[in-house]
Amino acid sequence: MIQELPVRNSPIVPFKFKRYFEAQFNRIRVFGQCELTGKNFELFIPTEEFFIYTQGFKNFDEALKSLSKEEREFISKGISPEGQKSRIAPLP
Numbered sequence: 001m002i003q004e005l006p007v008r009n010s011p012i013v014p015f016k017f018k019r020y021f022e023a024q025f026n027r028i029r030v031f032g033q034c035e036l037t038g039k040n041f042e043l044f045i046p047t048e049e050f051f052i053y054t055q056g057f058k059n060f061d062e063a064l065k066s067l068s069k070e071e072r073e074f075i076s077k078g079i080s081p082e083g084q085k086s087r088i089a090p091l092p
Helices: 047-054 071-077 081-087
Strands: 001-002 019-022 028-034 039-044
Touching: 028 047, 039 047, 039 071, 071 081
Parallel strands: none
Antiparallel strands: 001 019, 019 028, 028 039
């Protein structure tokens, strides 16, 4: 079952952009388009970590400890790891 995360008026979940979530095999599949590249991106969060965070037991970074900083950026701001790399300008 795929559902859109209710992002409006959500005091706990800091998701700012449209993301879709699907529960499968004790993991939450998070997927959507990168706001910078427009390419599809997906990641998986252990259901336990997602539950711990949404219930307010831990903050975003502590609860989703299995995710990299770049993956958490996708969840909170809609920017994929590839988008993060393209956003950083190389030095001359």
